Amino acid sequence: MKRVLFWLAIVIMLIMFVFPILWVYITSFKSPDDIFQADKIFFVPTFFNYQFLVETRPSLGQLWNSAILAVCSTVLVMIVAMPAAYSFARFNTGKGHLLFVTISTRMFPGVVAALPFFLVFRSLGLLDTHFGVILLYFYFNMSFATFLLYGFFKEIPVELEHAAMVDGYDRFSILGKVVFPLIKPGAAITAVFCLIWSWNEFFYAFLFTRRVAVPVSVGLSNFWGALQVQWGPMAALMGIAILPTLAAAWFMQRYIVRGLTFGAVKG
Amino acid sequence: MAETVLPEKTLPVSKKRGSKIRAKLETEAYFKWLLIIPLLLALVVFMLYPTFYCIFMGFTDYILRDAPNFVGFDNYRKILHDSVFWSAAGRTSLMVVTCIIVEITLGMSIAILLNREFKGQNVIRGLCFLPLLIMPLAMSMFWNYMLHAQFGIVNQILDWFGFDKILFFGKAKYALYTIMAIEIWRWLPFSIFVLLAGLKGLPKDQFEAANVDGASAWYKFRTLTLPMLKPLIIIIILLRTMWLIRTFDPLYGTTRAGNSTELLDWMVYRVSFVFFDIGQGSALAIFSLFVTIIICAILYRSLIKAMDQGH
Numbered sequence: 302m303k304r305v306l307f308w309l310a311i312v313i314m315l316i317m318f319v320f321p322i323l324w325v326y327i328t329s330f331k332s333p334d335d336i337f338q339a340d341k342i343f344f345v346p347t348f349f350n351y352q353f354l355v356e357t358r359p360s361l362g363q364l365w366n367s368a369i370l371a372v373c374s375t376v377l378v379m380i381v382a383m384p385a386a387y388s389f390a391r392f393n394t395g396k397g398h399l400l401f402v403t404i405s406t407r408m409f410p411g412v413v414a415a416l417p418f419f420l421v422f423r424s425l426g427l428l429d430t431h432f433g434v435i436l437l438y439f440y441f442n443m444s445f446a447t448f449l450l451y452g453f454f455k456e457i458p459v460e461l462e463h464a465a466m467v468d469g470y471d472r473f474s475i476l477g478k479v480v481f482p483l484i485k486p487g488a489a490i491t492a493v494f495c496l497i498w499s500w501n502e503f504f505y506a507f508l509f510t511r512r513v514a515v516p517v518s519v520g521l522s523n524f525w526g527a528l529q530v531q532w533g534p535m536a537a538l539m540g541i542a543i544l545p546t547l548a549a550a551w552f553m554q555r556y557i558v559r560g561l562t563f564g565a566v567k568g
Numbered sequence: 569m570a571e572t573v574l575p576e577k578t579l580p581v582s583k584k585r586g587s588k589i590r591a592k593l594e595t596e597a598y599f600k601w602l603l604i605i606p607l608l609l610a611l612v613v614f615m616l617y618p619t620f621y622c623i624f625m626g627f628t629d630y631i632l633r634d635a636p637n638f639v640g641f642d643n644y645r646k647i648l649h650d651s652v653f654w655s656a657a658g659r660t661s662l663m664v665v666t667c668i669i670v671e672i673t674l675g676m677s678i679a680i681l682l683n684r685e686f687k688g689q690n691v692i693r694g695l696c697f698l699p700l701l702i703m704p705l706a707m708s709m710f711w712n713y714m715l716h717a718q719f720g721i722v723n724q725i726l727d728w729f730g731f732d733k734i735l736f737f738g739k740a741k742y743a744l745y746t747i748m749a750i751e752i753w754r755w756l757p758f759s760i761f762v763l764l765a766g767l768k769g770l771p772k773d774q775f776e777a778a779n780v781d782g783a784s785a786w787y788k789f790r791t792l793t794l795p796m797l798k799p800l801i802i803i804i805i806l807l808r809t810m811w812l813i814r815t816f817d818p819l820y821g822t823t824r825a826g827n828s829t830e831l832l833d834w835m836v837y838r839v840s841f842v843f844f845d846i847g848q849g850s851a852l853a854i855f856s857l858f859v860t861i862i863i864c865a866i867l868y869r870s871l872i873k874a875m876d877q878g879h
């Protein structure tokens with residue numbers, strides 16, 4: 302009896318979490334008429350929505366934009382965050398205060414930064430450019446990446462570096478030959494998180510892009526037309542847009558808790 | 569922390585490429601700051617500048633195109649006398665409190681349920697993680713479809729079981745709670761797995777001692793589990809408060825702040841980017857930042873305290 306209840310609870314929980322996501326994919330294969338009939342469980346699947354996306358919407362370009370923005374901003378973040386995190390972890394630079402200042406950027410309401418940036422970007426001509434959005438994504442991932450990497454660097458035993466020093470390596474070769482190979486897994490996890498946050502970002506993209514640099518999140522919101530919502534193609538684009546993050550959620554299970562808590566909880 | 573700092577004399581000076589500059593860079597004091605320079609620059613540009621800009625503009629009546637005039641605390645006075653602001657702030661607090669309470673109670677129950685070995689646990693865990701990393705805007709737009717009054721699947725299911733259809737977003741009474749439910753759906757796995765990580769790491773011996781004494785499950789939970797998990801619970805509250813105060817995407821994907829669902833962040837957005845009232849918007853942003861920092865500082869201190877007690 303206890304077993305039955307246990308599995309019943311598990312099943313209910315799984316339905317709650319998985320069904321909405323499953324429904325995205327089911328909806329994306331419905332024809333325009335079937336979309337408006339929720340009671341129709343059996344329907345003839347069609348690729349109409351996907352075809353519609355490719356033929357009449359700029360969605361492929363938006364997906365490409367999202368990929369460019371995510372990858373470039375992540376590279377930039379890693380270039381800045383890796384040395385900084387190493388410095389925090391190994392030398393306790395700034396006695397913890399600086400690290401706290403860094404992390405507190407994540408507490409900022411996005412709008413606090415959005416307003417000044419908008420005005421500066423306007424005068425610099427950076428609105429609706431890839432570079433502008435990359436800078437913004439760099440801004441909101443920077444502190445997160447530094448903090449997460451800080452935890453990973455802390456786990457590298459300092460004795461290894463001492464040994465390398467005794468062997469006559471200088472600081473730069475220690476970084477390249479000893480520290481970097483050990484931090485690779487941690488850096489990869491951090492990078493994947495930055496990629497996901499940038500990919501999912503909507504607020505800044507919505508404010509700072511119009512036509513050229515529009516990522517898929519803003520593209521999705523454009524399906525909400527003045528007259529009607531194109532649910533079918535929207536579901537199709539959603540299905541594509543959430544696929545990378547679903548894959549990441551599945552493959553990074555061991556690190557999700559750690560990543561989301563800024564490294565505070567090692568799940 | 570102290571043992572990780574290398575004593576300066578052990579630093580070997582590289583003989584191969586031993587230029588003076590390089591040798592200087594390799595002394596610790598220079599080296600650690602050299603590594604951190606890019607981050608410091610980024611902090612100044614991306615954090616100090618916007619903050620001070622907002623603080624400054626908050627004292628002016630700047631609306632795009634007109635020159636800003638200094639108006640002192642007028643903007644803040646206006647905010648405090650604005651009933652729209654107070655209802656947005658009230659709704660935001662209601663949302664923060666409700667979501668966190670539901671997430672922690674439900675999360676704790678499910679974590680306790682999952683805290684055992686069973687068949688297929690890895691697959692089930694993986695499936696539960698799926699909502700966490702999904703694009704929030706996409707999922708809230710899709711919930712809008714699923715909860716639609718006429719052709720939403722949720723109302724259809726209610727219909728099959730003989731219930732009346734619910735206007736989830738149509739009625740002011742339900743709209744905010746529907747948005748909360750969407751937030752909870754997305755973030756419940758977070759609470760579950762943070763707490764589960766805590767439950768798995770609990771020391772066994774105290775529980776065995778309590779078992780020998782014949783303590784009830786509830787007594788063990790209250791006196792052993794809960795105090796030991798306190799730091800984790802505070803971490804969840806801290807992070808979720810930070811994120812919930814800034815709820816924007818779920819609003820955009822559903823009601824667009826209609827039907828009395830306007831939250832604080834949306835109001836800042838509306839004032840600054842729809843009305844372009846930079847002065848008022850900055851004041852609101854600074855206010856929201858101020859409140860966030862106070863709440864987080866309090867939670868952070870209690871976290872440090874709870875962690876000290878744990879050791």
